[in-house]
Amino acid sequence: MAKIARQHNIRLHIDGARIFNAAAALNVPVRELAADADSITFCLSKGLCAPVGSVIVGSRDFINKARRVRKSLGGGMRQAGxxxxxxxxxxxxxTGRLVEDHANARRLAQGLATIPHVRVDLDRVRTNMVYFELTEDAPLNPEQLAERLKTEYNMxxxxxxxxxxxxxVVTHYYITREHVDLAVEAIRALLSEPVAAN
Ligand SMILES: Cc1ncc(COP(=O)(O)O)c(C=O)c1O
Structure with missing residues (x-):
């Protein structure tokens, strides 16, 4: 993309909201992923666990313009320290511990894959996100499962x-390996209940 952009004199911006997770999963430095871009943004929240915040990175000239645009859009903040x-x-x-989140996500996916009525594509689990589906014949639908997890397991x-x-499901700093195992067992227990006969 960078090559095409350069050929056409177009600048390249990377929306790198989760680029530190990508870098950890690919085992390459963020610097390398960002090398060909003119600017990049990334989130300090999400996987990196800050309560809020994103960073925009680019040339001095670009940042000066971005500051001006931010201010004119009402994005100024005094007590940002x-x-x-x-x-x-x-x-x-x-940043250095994201591999733990990825390992926990994989553990979660592998655990979920052993539960009847759960479908999970292990090939898609590359960072800290796991998508899983309930089959049509599951004894609970997703809303019911979510409600039971909440009320009975505080999950x-x-x-x-x-x-x-x-x-x-997303793993992060506050989700431990033990939490992952508890989640798998809770879901297994709830989905192995017999279906009500009505
Ligand atoms: C892919 C992507 N890009 C950009 C953003 C925006 O981040 P922020 O609201 O911190 O600027 C998000 C946030 O959810 C995101 O998921």
């Missing part, structure tokens, strides 16, 4: 796409 502090923790301490899991009867 406290958010920047969390962002520094995100960059310094969270929050929101169905993702009702048409596909699926969930998107």
């Amino acid at each position: 406290i958010l920047a502090a969390a962002g520094l923790v995100a960059l310094r301490e969270m 929050l899991m929101r169905p993702y796409d009702p048409r596909r009867r699926n969930f998107r």
